[in-house]
Amino acid sequence: MAQQERIDWWAAAASRPRVVAQRRTAEPAPPEERAGREVYRSVQESDAFQEIRSGYRSFVFPASAGFLAWYLLFVAAQAFAPELMRQQVAGPLNLAWLLGLGQFASTFLLTWLYARNARTKRDRAALELRWDTQDQLR
Amino acid sequence: MTPHPSHGLAIALFAVVVAVTLTITVWVGRRGHAAEDFYAGGRDFSPLQNGFALSGDYLSAASFLGVTGLIALYGYDGVLYSIGFLVAWLVVLMLVSELVRNAGRYTLADVLALRMRQRPVRAAAGLASMVVTLMYLIAQMVGAGSLVALLLGTDSGAAKGWTIVAVGGLMIVYVTVGGMRATTWIQIVKAFLLVAGSLLLTGLVLARFHGDLGALMHAAAQHSGVGDAYLQPGLKYGASTTSRLDFVSLGLALVLGTAGLPHILSRFYTVPTARAARRSTMWAIGLIGCFYLMAIVLGLGAGAVVGAKAVKAANPAGNTAVPLLALDLGGGAGSTWGLLLFAVISAIAFATILAVVAGLTLASSAAFAHDLYARAWRRTEERQVSEREEVIAARISAVVIGGLAVVLSLFAQKLNVAFLVGLAFAVAASANLPTLLYSLFWKRFTTRGAVWSVYGGLVPAVLLVLFSPVVSGAKTSVLPGVDFHWFPLENPGLVSIPLGFLAGWLGTVLDRETADEDGFAELEVRALTGAGAA
Numbered sequence: 324m325a326q327q328e329r330i331d332w333w334a335a336a337a338s339r340p341r342v343v344a345q346r347r348t349a350e351p352a353p354p355e356e357r358a359g360r361e362v363y364r365s366v367q368e369s370d371a372f373q374e375i376r377s378g379y380r381s382f383v384f385p386a387s388a389g390f391l392a393w394y395l396l397f398v399a400a401q402a403f404a405p406e407l408m409r410q411q412v413a414g415p416l417n418l419a420w421l422l423g424l425g426q427f428a429s430t431f432l433l434t435w436l437y438a439r440n441a442r443t444k445r446d447r448a449a450l451e452l453r454w455d456t457q458d459q460l461r
Numbered sequence: 462m463t464p465h466p467s468h469g470l471a472i473a474l475f476a477v478v479v480a481v482t483l484t485i486t487v488w489v490g491r492r493g494h495a496a497e498d499f500y501a502g503g504r505d506f507s508p509l510q511n512g513f514a515l516s517g518d519y520l521s522a523a524s525f526l527g528v529t530g531l532i533a534l535y536g537y538d539g540v541l542y543s544i545g546f547l548v549a550w551l552v553v554l555m556l557v558s559e560l561v562r563n564a565g566r567y568t569l570a571d572v573l574a575l576r577m578r579q580r581p582v583r584a585a586a587g588l589a590s591m592v593v594t595l596m597y598l599i600a601q602m603v604g605a606g607s608l609v610a611l612l613l614g615t616d617s618g619a620a621k622g623w624t625i626v627a628v629g630g631l632m633i634v635y636v637t638v639g640g641m642r643a644t645t646w647i648q649i650v651k652a653f654l655l656v657a658g659s660l661l662l663t664g665l666v667l668a669r670f671h672g673d674l675g676a677l678m679h680a681a682a683q684h685s686g687v688g689d690a691y692l693q694p695g696l697k698y699g700a701s702t703t704s705r706l707d708f709v710s711l712g713l714a715l716v717l718g719t720a721g722l723p724h725i726l727s728r729f730y731t732v733p734t735a736r737a738a739r740r741s742t743m744w745a746i747g748l749i750g751c752f753y754l755m756a757i758v759l760g761l762g763a764g765a766v767v768g769a770k771a772v773k774a775a776n777p778a779g780n781t782a783v784p785l786l787a788l789d790l791g792g793g794a795g796s797t798w799g800l801l802l803f804a805v806i807s808a809i810a811f812a813t814i815l816a817v818v819a820g821l822t823l824a825s826s827a828a829f830a831h832d833l834y835a836r837a838w839r840r841t842e843e844r845q846v847s848e849r850e851e852v853i854a855a856r857i858s859a860v861v862i863g864g865l866a867v868v869l870s871l872f873a874q875k876l877n878v879a880f881l882v883g884l885a886f887a888v889a890a891s892a893n894l895p896t897l898l899y900s901l902f903w904k905r906f907t908t909r910g911a912v913w914s915v916y917g918g919l920v921p922a923v924l925l926v927l928f929s930p931v932v933s934g935a936k937t938s939v940l941p942g943v944d945f946h947w948f949p950l951e952n953p954g955l956v957s958i959p960l961g962f963l964a965g966w967l968g969t970v971l972d973r974e975t976a977d978e979d980g981f982a983e984l985e986v987r988a989l990t991g992a993g994a995a
Binding site for chain 2: 359360363364366367372375376379383386387390391394395397398399401402403405408409414415417419420423426427430431433434437438441445446449450452453455456457460
């Protein structure tokens with residue numbers, strides 16, 4: 324993945340030698356649990372799952388960054404540029420009110436967009452993969 | 462404070478609320494006694510039902526009475542609360558709800574335990590969840606005490622104390638007898654009442670101003686005593702750089718806190734699938750968004766019709782603005798309709814408080830019994846706790862937590878309610894959110910990272926509050942006589958939330974263990990597809 328090509332602080336941890344993690348208990352996992360974990364690994368590496376995951380992340384990450392930035396900008400503008408926010412725009416509404424109502428509107432809009440994205444892009448594929456995986460686990 | 466002549470009617474309606482909720486509890490609580498029934502209500506609620514229940518859990522007295530009161534008193538600066546409380550739901554919708562539904566069973570720590578060593582992460586996350594819910598609980602109960610006492614027309618300390626004890630007793634009954642199923646139904650009924658009551662009042666306000674919102678804003682500004690400044694930012698948080706930073710800190714805590722609130726997260730386990738979790742969140746966003754839009758109208762309406770002066774005279778924090786507005790809209794203190802509307806709105810406020818404390822107690826007892834008692838405190842070689850024993854422990858812990866909340870609330874009566882809620886949000890955002898997001902999305906996140914991230918957010922958040930002007934050094938402090946504060950902000954979020962994220966990253970980088978990649982594979986596949994989900 325692209326992450327590993329440049330120097331990445333998130334990945335810096337991986338470069339040092341480590342002991343292998345012990346999961347839940349000190350003893351090795353029982354055979355049926357180990358088999359289950361192999362199923363999850365193989366599903367995770369499958370194209371079908373990668374597609375679902377990238378469909379999810381490519382919408383959610385930019386959208387989250389976007390609405391958080393827009394919200395924090397709005398909060399910061401009120402705190403540090405109140406003069407700007409006091410400007411009258413339309414009727415009794417000044418810029419602060421207009422942007423505030425804009426926050427309501429953008430929240431409703433993003434909710435709708437996210438739901439549409441999930442419904443059309445990944446719901447069906449995720450359900451198919453769910454039954455598939457559970458068959459393998461059985 | 463003006464004594465209200467409608468006590469008889471209000472008390473009768475309060476009794477109806479108590480009777481209805483207790484009937485629901487006994488009726489619904491008979492069905493099913495397994496852990497899945499107690500913690501997750503059998504997982505068979507519909508998205509619409511859970512959407513109402515989510516709104517019911519979220520819209521506490523702080524929203525119905527606190528936010529509207531702040532808008533009535535401070536105009537535009539009060540509106541920020543409603544925006545932060547709403548925008549926060551986008552984090553829940555997009556990053557948390559579906560994944561948590563699929564990856565966990567009953568609590569936040571379940572999600573972490575899927576890929577981490579169970580005991581340390583459950584101990585950390587269970588403790589943080591209990592701290593958050595307890596703070597939230599105290600806020601609600603302190604609010605209940607002063608509010609109910611005020612609405613009933615008595616302002617004596619004894620009346621407040623007995624109200625707190627009664628609310629505590631009721632919430633223990635709801636949770637121990639009814640579990641999640643009864644708690645959910647109580648939330649649904651309460652959310653329905655709250656939305657209906659708000660709709661009615663909003664309609665009356667709009668009718669009073671002939672549907673002209675501009676005239677409403679203008680009238681509210683005129684009656685505020687500060688003129689146009691009422692409609693501009695800075696009335697409450699504009700005096701100094703410190704207060705502006707405090708404003709940003711609060712804004713950050715509000716938007717990031719919701720996704721870390723244990724009683725909200727546990728709601729997603731009451732629906733059968735991730736898709737149902739998403740749809741219930743969408744219902745909740747719709748309901749909560751509409752509620753806050755109405756809250757703005759109600760706050761402005763209280764400012765315009767009742768007047769900021771009268772609102773402040775009845776309660777300095779503005780907590781009784783909405784009941785006063787109802788009284789005036791119905792025709793005033795002497796009229797039958799005014800008294801009726803006042804009593805109805807007060808009863809809805811009371812139902813709101815009862816429902817929220819029940820949800821909080823349940824989440825707290827789940828964190829104790831499921832995470833701490835049954836798992837974090839057991840070595841693997843010890844005898845494991847059976848499901849039956851765990852549910853019994855959860856019921857007992859609900860009694861203990863309820864009792865503890867009552868005692869703490871009796872001592873905390875002087876604390877400001879809105880502040881306590883803001884603090885609970887800040888702790889949730891600092892301790893719970895970073896570890897949850899890292900667990901869901903960061904492949905290399907390790908057990909040490911998870912533990913550091915929880916404590917690295919929890920400890921600074923609590924310490925910074927202890928050394929803030931909230932506790933000492935200011936006129937409004939808890940301990941006004943002494944001064945040991947050195948942290949200037951009232952809300953710790955601006956510092957403690959980044960610290961939580963930083964600690965999680967550092968803990969992972971400095972961990973000698975690598976992440977459990979199989980565990981992450983299981984978490985990812987389960988979270989996104991639902992394969993193997995409970």
